[in-house]
Amino acid sequence: MWRYGANGPLDSGTYGASRFESESEEMKIGIIGAGKVGSVLAGHFVGLGHSVLVANSRGPQTLTELARETGAAPVLISEVAKGVDLLVITIPLKSVPALPKDVLSGLPAASPILDTCNYYPIRDGAIPEIIRGMTDSEWTSRVLGRPVVKRATTSLPTALVTGTFKRDRRIA
Numbered sequence: 759m760w761r762y763g764a765n766g767p768l769d770s771g772t773y774g775a776s777r778f779e780s781e782s783e784e785m786k787i788g789i790i791g792a793g794k795v796g797s798v799l800a801g802h803f804v805g806l807g808h809s810v811l812v813a814n815s816r817g818p819q820t821l822t823e824l825a826r827e828t829g830a831a832p833v834l835i836s837e838v839a840k841g842v843d844l845l846v847i848t849i850p851l852k853s854v855p856a857l858p859k860d861v862l863s864g865l866p867a868a869s870p871i872l873d874t875c876n877y878y879p880i881r882d883g884a885i886p887e888i889i890r891g892m893t894d895s896e897w898t899s900r901v902l903g904r905p906v907v908k909r910a911t912t913s914l915p916t917a918l919v920t921g922t923f924k925r926d927r928r929i930a
């Protein structure tokens with residue numbers, strides 16, 4: 759797992775001690791993106807006893823089935839980051855700049871952002887900075903204006919609920 763700021767990888771002390779590192783406390787977790795990865799993570803986090811908010815681009819009325827299946831609470835994108843202990847962003851990389859400009863305004867300063875997004879040129883189009891060598895998470899961090907934590911990019915969503923991803927309280 760790596761942590762990125764606008765100027766590259768961050769040292770491990772950037773976030774200090776936060777609830778993210780807690781083994782026992784219930785967290786409030788927001789997830790932007792309710793596709794293959796977001797839905798698996800929502801169910802996983804709820805199963806661990808956390809309170810989960812989830813949002814997509816089309817609105818909470820499109821997430822009723824996901825809510826029934828996972829126990830996560832669908833919310834407007836404008837609500838998903840407010841007061842959460844951890845925010846997960848799991849959308850196509852090209853959609854990151856399309857997020858509302860104030861989407862992070864209610865996110866506490868100590869709450870980390872977990873970024874699963876990968877750069878696929880065929881899906882996301884040409885992003886010159888990444889083509890020139892910037893990592894996708896560094897780019898995401900610059901677009902958002904906040905550091906992000908990168909989840910390793912080799913996992914299939916199903917690996918999160920099979921033996922590859924231990925069902926303990928680790929996030930990544």
Ligand SMILES: NC(=O)c1ccc[n+]([C@@H]2O[C@H](COP(=O)([O-])OP(=O)(O)OC[C@H]3O[C@@H](n4cnc5c(N)ncnc54)[C@H](OP(=O)(O)O)[C@@H]3O)[C@@H](O)[C@H]2O)c1
Nearest residue numbers: 791792793794795814815816848849850853875876911913
């Ligand atoms: N780290 C890893 O190991 C790993 C593994 C697999 C995939 N990934 C990456 O994780 C990301 C998600 O993958 P996925 O397979 O879950 O994608 P997916 O199934 O295509 O789902 C994408 C989700 O993003 C939402 N979304 C798109 N634009 C949005 C916006 N502007 N605001 C809010 N929500 C938006 C979509 O909602 P709507 O349908 O309402 O637009 C949908 O719920 C991708 O970047 C993918 O490459 C990472």
